[in-house]
Amino acid sequence: MSILINKDSRVLVQGFTGTEATFHSSLMIDYGTNIVGGITPGKGGKTHLDRPVFNTVEKAVKETDADVSIIFVPHAYAADAILEAADAEIKLIVCITEGIPVGDMINVKEYLKYKQSRLIGPNCPGIITPGECKVGIMPESIHTPGRIGLISRSGTLAYEAIDQLTKSGLGQSSGLGIGGDQILGTTIKDAVKLFNDDPDTDGIVIIGEIGGGMEADAAEWIKNNCLKPVVSFIAGATAPKGRTMGHAGAIIGGKADTAEAKKKILRDNGVIVVDSPAKIGATMAEILKINSKTKNNNIIQKITKAVNKSGKDS
Amino acid sequence: MNLHEYQGKSLLKSFGVPVPEGIIADTPDGAVDAAHVIQNTTGAKMWVIKAQIHAGGRGKGGGVKIARSLQEVKELSGKILGMQLVTPQTGPQGKKVRRVLIVEDIYYPGETQTKEFYISILMNRQTSRNMLVYSTEGGMDIEEVASKTPHMIFSEEINPCIGLAQFQCRKIAFNLGLSGAAYKEMTNILPALYRAYIESDASLIEINPLVKTSDDKIFACDAKVVLDNNALFRQPNLAMLRDFFEEDPIEIEAGSYGLNYVKLDGNVGCMVNGAGLAMATMDIIKLSGGEPANFLDVGGSANAKRVEQAFNIILKDPNVKAILVNIFGGIVRCDRVAEGIVEAYKNIGNIEIPIIVRLQGTNAEIGKEIIDSSGLKVFSAITLEDAAKLVTQILK
Numbered sequence: 255m256s257i258l259i260n261k262d263s264r265v266l267v268q269g270f271t272g273t274e275a276t277f278h279s280s281l282m283i284d285y286g287t288n289i290v291g292g293i294t295p296g297k298g299g300k301t302h303l304d305r306p307v308f309n310t311v312e313k314a315v316k317e318t319d320a321d322v323s324i325i326f327v328p329h330a331y332a333a334d335a336i337l338e339a340a341d342a343e344i345k346l347i348v349c350i351t352e353g354i355p356v357g358d359m360i361n362v363k364e365y366l367k368y369k370q371s372r373l374i375g376p377n378c379p380g381i382i383t384p385g386e387c388k389v390g391i392m393p394e395s396i397h398t399p400g401r402i403g404l405i406s407r408s409g410t411l412a413y414e415a416i417d418q419l420t421k422s423g424l425g426q427s428s429g430l431g432i433g434g435d436q437i438l439g440t441t442i443k444d445a446v447k448l449f450n451d452d453p454d455t456d457g458i459v460i461i462g463e464i465g466g467g468m469e470a471d472a473a474e475w476i477k478n479n480c481l482k483p484v485v486s487f488i489a490g491a492t493a494p495k496g497r498t499m500g501h502a503g504a505i506i507g508g509k510a511d512t513a514e515a516k517k518k519i520l521r522d523n524g525v526i527v528v529d530s531p532a533k534i535g536a537t538m539a540e541i542l543k544i545n546s547k548t549k550n551n552n553i554i555q556k557i558t559k560a561v562n563k564s565g566k567d568s
Numbered sequence: 569m570n571l572h573e574y575q576g577k578s579l580l581k582s583f584g585v586p587v588p589e590g591i592i593a594d595t596p597d598g599a600v601d602a603a604h605v606i607q608n609t610t611g612a613k614m615w616v617i618k619a620q621i622h623a624g625g626r627g628k629g630g631g632v633k634i635a636r637s638l639q640e641v642k643e644l645s646g647k648i649l650g651m652q653l654v655t656p657q658t659g660p661q662g663k664k665v666r667r668v669l670i671v672e673d674i675y676y677p678g679e680t681q682t683k684e685f686y687i688s689i690l691m692n693r694q695t696s697r698n699m700l701v702y703s704t705e706g707g708m709d710i711e712e713v714a715s716k717t718p719h720m721i722f723s724e725e726i727n728p729c730i731g732l733a734q735f736q737c738r739k740i741a742f743n744l745g746l747s748g749a750a751y752k753e754m755t756n757i758l759p760a761l762y763r764a765y766i767e768s769d770a771s772l773i774e775i776n777p778l779v780k781t782s783d784d785k786i787f788a789c790d791a792k793v794v795l796d797n798n799a800l801f802r803q804p805n806l807a808m809l810r811d812f813f814e815e816d817p818i819e820i821e822a823g824s825y826g827l828n829y830v831k832l833d834g835n836v837g838c839m840v841n842g843a844g845l846a847m848a849t850m851d852i853i854k855l856s857g858g859e860p861a862n863f864l865d866v867g868g869s870a871n872a873k874r875v876e877q878a879f880n881i882i883l884k885d886p887n888v889k890a891i892l893v894n895i896f897g898g899i900v901r902c903d904r905v906a907e908g909i910v911e912a913y914k915n916i917g918n919i920e921i922p923i924i925v926r927l928q929g930t931n932a933e934i935g936k937e938i939i940d941s942s943g944l945k946v947f948s949a950i951t952l953e954d955a956a957k958l959v960t961q962i963l964k
Contacts, residue, residue: 410898
């Protein structure tokens with residue numbers, strides 16, 4: 255088990271014949287991802303990487319029965335590509351593209367409210383279920399199948415954490431890069447819910463950063479609902495106020511979205527927060543060890559949490 | 569991208585938001601000419617002289633003055649032009665004033681009381697929608713209003729399918745206590761303001777204050793406009809308004825190489841691939857006893873040319889005592905990155921300060937070997953932990 259993608263996922267590539275899409279599609283195919291075709295308007299009917307090319311997502315879905323799409327379309331057209339995928343009822347849309355105007359994403363987000371599609375990204379490395387399926391641009395070699403779910407707003411920092419988890423002998427159930435933009439299809443809280451429901455995930459790692467209120471939202475949900483240990487690192491403790499740190503979403507607006515404030519709210523809600531990004535993997539390994547030794551206590555804890563939850567809902 | 573007040577006002581005016589008559593000047597004589605023209609068109613007998621820099625709180629630093637005669641216009645603009653204006657937002661070094669905006673004074677006495685409001689439009693990250701924020705407490709620092717009297721701040725969320733609805737405009741005008749001609753005027757101005765925001769791909773329009781005059785006219789007396797950098801490709805006319813004098817010259821140079829660089833005040837420079845890892849590297853420097861001198865994302869490829877440009881940028885900062893290069897090689901293998909670093913190092917010639925190179929990911933060991941056997945004054949590490957220890961050692 256895993257979240258969102260597995261060996262049965264049938265994947266389309268939007269912007270299929272472009273340079274980056276071609277490069278990463280070959281890597282995905284080598285990894286074992288079932289890429290069933292791609293879309294490049296005007297090149298329908300041709301084949302690329304031995305897969306059929308279609309003019310529209312609608313046609314591609316009809317012909318291939320795809321349920322996942324990955325978008326490599328340039329930033330000026332990427333929002334439209336998301337709309338097209340959602341209109342064709344693609345279940346999972348992964349948008350890699352960086353630099354989509356915020357105004358476009360406001361409209362996309364509104365449109366998605368009335369659709370069944372889930373969007374990951376934009377401005378993200380994608381998602382991987384090690385050993386089964388990769389829909390993204392992350393280096394496959396650092397991953398190994400395991401039981402930790404990873405959620406990250408950043409690409410290379412996610413790789414850092416993935417690598418530590420692999421070297422700690424834990425591996426990953428799935429790794430999910432949610433993206434560095436201000437408006438994202440899937441938030442940290444959404445991703446925590448998915449991993450919490452996944453029976454093959456034992457622990458969750460959250461890589462957050464300055465800017466926005468996503469970590470705080472997730473923290474409150476975790477306190478009341480999450481049954482698995484959560485370890486987190488928040489990047490940007492040394493970032494100045496009011497400057498965009500590479501990611502469009504990484505900007506400190508007020509007191510609530512500094513690294514310090516986020517760490518505090520996560521800690522207050524039972525998340526284990528590490529100050530050093532070098533300690534993510536080791537800390538998770540330590541926690542799981544303690545949990546397995548004190549299994550009974552853990553069960554009591556879980557029941558207490560479950561009781562708290564049912565009390566709140568009624 | 570930030571606009572100057574005068575640029576923001578002319579943008580607003582083009583969408584039908586009334587602004588006081590104003591003319592830009594870069595010499596005291598030019599300021600007097602401007603005041604003359606304004607007097608002839610509006611009959612104004614008083615003018616406001618406003619320093620044009622990219623920072624708020626200009627009045628507090630002495631960058632906004634009222635002139636009661638043409639002689640005063642000349643004197644005051646002479647003082648403001650060329651000054652190093654320090655405001656709560658500029659930092660202690662301040663910003664040089666190159667231009668002043670001369671505007672008609674609209675705080676004249678009349679039948680009703682003059683009032684100042686606050687209005688802004690921006691995206692609410694919690695809802696992923698735009699919102700219009702407003703308050704009767706205009707002319708003050710809005711963060712102060714928010715902390716002292718939060719009940720005086722109102723907001724309207726905007727549905728992107730509908731835009732700012734008429735009922736919302738009526739509600740805002742009533743909540744601001746307007747009636748009669750001023751009320752009607754406000755319900756016309758608000759949709760114009762929203763159009764200006766949407767059609768110019770702004771990420772913030774803030775008017776503080778929006779003034780109701782004693783004869784019930786409404787004017788945007790200030791304008792802070794921030795544009796979405798990601799949308800500048802489709803706003804060529806607005807992109808031209810960029811003022812390079814307002815930016816750090818090293819950041820401009822870094823940008824021209826496609827490097828994402830932010831100058832900071834510390835003593836350890838860093839070069840990293842990826843924004844999140846770059847922030848994390850800054851944090852590691854701090855935890856190791858140093859202070860980060862910059863944020864620098866070299867991007868995905870990290871080839872010899874980019875690494876060389878990045879080194880040159882970092883070395884321009886005289887405070888830098890050491891450089892930490894932190895590259896997570898994924899698709900780009902570490903051995904290739906290591907070769908690039910050695911080549912860049914040799915091209916630059918003599919780098920006097922110690923460099924720590926941490927390569928992790930695909931082929932990390934081979935990469936470390938290349939660095940170690942290069943004979944250069946470079947320390948290498950594979951884990952973040954080791955890199956942090958090296959930083960501490962070198963700073964001792």
